[in-house]
Amino acid sequence: MQRGFRLVLPLLTAVAACQSGPTDEKPTSAAPAKGAVPAAAGWAGKVDSLTAAQLPRLEKLPGKLLQARRWTDAAGENLLVLYRTHPAAERTTKYTDEESHVELYARQYVRLPSGEFQEMWRLQDAVRNCPFDMWLGPLPGSTRITDLDHDGTTETTLVYKLTCRSDVSPSDMKLIMHEGKAKYALRGQMVVQYDSVPLLRRVPANSCCTDTLSKEQLDAPEGYELLAGRYQNENDFRAAPPAFLHFARAQWRRWITHDEFEQF
Numbered sequence: 001m002q003r004g005f006r007l008v009l010p011l012l013t014a015v016a017a018c019q020s021g022p023t024d025e026k027p028t029s030a031a032p033a034k035g036a037v038p039a040a041a042g043w044a045g046k047v048d049s050l051t052a053a054q055l056p057r058l059e060k061l062p063g064k065l066l067q068a069r070r071w072t073d074a075a076g077e078n079l080l081v082l083y084r085t086h087p088a089a090e091r092t093t094k095y096t097d098e099e100s101h102v103e104l105y106a107r108q109y110v111r112l113p114s115g116e117f118q119e120m121w122r123l124q125d126a127v128r129n130c131p132f133d134m135w136l137g138p139l140p141g142s143t144r145i146t147d148l149d150h151d152g153t154t155e156t157t158l159v160y161k162l163t164c165r166s167d168v169s170p171s172d173m174k175l176i177m178h179e180g181k182a183k184y185a186l187r188g189q190m191v192v193q194y195d196s197v198p199l200l201r202r203v204p205a206n207s208c209c210t211d212t213l214s215k216e217q218l219d220a221p222e223g224y225e226l227l228a229g230r231y232q233n234e235n236d237f238r239a240a241p242p243a244f245l246h247f248a249r250a251q252w253r254r255w256i257t258h259d260e261f262e263q264f
Contacts, residue, residue: 047070048070049067049068050079051065051068052065054068055079056079056117058079058107059107061105061107062085062103062105063083063086063105064083064084064085065082066082066084066138067080067082067138067143068080068081068082069143069145071154073152075153075180076111076112077110078108078120079108079117080106080109080143080145080156081106081107081109082104082106082158083104083105083106084102084103084104084136084137085102085104086102086264087100087101087134088100090128099129099130100130100134101127101128101129101130102127102264103124103136104123104124104126104137104160105123106124120178120180121180121183125174127162127163127164130164132165132166133164133165133261134163135162135163135171135262136161136162136163137262138158138159139160139173139255142157142158142160142255143157144251145157146247148243148244149179149241149243149244154179155177155244157175157176157177157178157247157251158174158176158177159176159252160174160176161173161190161259162174163262168193169192170191170192170228171259172189172190173189173231173252173255173256174187175251177244177248184240184244184245184248186231186232186252187231187232188207188210188227188229188230188232188252189227189228189230190255190256190257192228192259199257202229203229203253203256204228204229207229207252208231208233209231209233210226210227210230210231210232211232213226231252
């Protein structure tokens with residue numbers, strides 16, 4: 001593996017923020033798409049998958065719609081939408097290689113008694129200044145709607161990867177869970193196949209926590225391999241119900257090996 005890729009990782013600039021505010025748009029009727037998304041563990045509700053044409057009028061987000069989900073919980077009717085821009089060239093100089101960026105946007109809305117949809121939270125992330133192969137997007141089948149603490153308020157979990165590489169180095173991966181406006185996250189690296197060692201043998205026994213690794217450990221020969229499959233810390237889950245972290249750990253281990261090559 002080319003260790004030089006470790007210099008590329010800081011190029012991935014990610015911004016994830018939670019805010020709320022009402023929209024000024026009026027909703028239109030939306031019929032469910034054919035076939036509903038299966039309900040997740042810990043919740044018996046129904047989740048519908050919508051097309052762009054079936055969405056009510058919401059804030060215009062950049063890019064192409066990747067996912068749209070609709071369900072009902074104690075707060076009322078919920079909508080989750082996920083958009084991604086097409087890769088675009090960054091401004092460059094004669095001293096730099098051509099670089100590109102791509103952006104990801106997610107929003108959750110809840111329908112008010114007035115019929116309007118109010119934003120509950122927003123997420124925005126990006127891969128920037130990338131001169132190599134690039135990817136940003138959710139892992140297929142990983143988006144989950146749950147009620148792990150059985151309080152009637154559902155949780156949404158997004159799992160997506162961020163890639164900028166010219167070799168077989170692993171992608172970054174993020175797991176972002178929301179319950180209402182509260183956000184919980186795991187952030188780290190995936191596991192990639194690059195030689196004859198079986199992929200599952202590279203999965204660490206304990207995925208937490210790279211924040212505890214010393215500089216000496218990481219600077220040692222092959223020390224960068226300690227990052228593969230691990231996330232930084234579990235700090236966001238300190239005040240969360242225990243079921244949230246248990247679920248997040250399981251989802252992390254389920255998806256860290258899905259680092260296949262992707263094309264836009």
